[in-house]
Amino acid sequence: MGDVAAKIKVMPDSPDVDLDDLQDRLEESLPQGAKIRGFQRDDVAFGLVALLPTVIVPDGAGGTEAVEEAFTEVDGV
Numbered sequence: 001m002g003d004v005a006a007k008i009k010v011m012p013d014s015p016d017v018d019l020d021d022l023q024d025r026l027e028e029s030l031p032q033g034a035k036i037r038g039f040q041r042d043d044v045a046f047g048l049v050a051l052l053p054t055v056i057v058p059d060g061a062g063g064t065e066a067v068e069e070a071f072t073e074v075d076g077v
Contacts, residue, residue: 015047
């Protein structure tokens with residue numbers, strides 16, 4: 001089995017969220033076997049900036065579901 005790369009849009013809950021700190025918290029929340037290969041930022045509106053991490057996960061059942069669930073538990077998302 002190989003790996004799958006996916007770009008996931010992460011929306012901070014307000015424009016006041018420290019994006020560098022949020023990036024660190026997202027990396028710390030990753031389930032075993034997943035890793036982040038860089039972040040992009042996307043201006044959304046009214047000062048809100050979304051993070052777009054490129055996530056590498058093993059190719060298997062569930063895909064990015066575990067990563068998405070972990071990201072929703074991070075404070076500030």
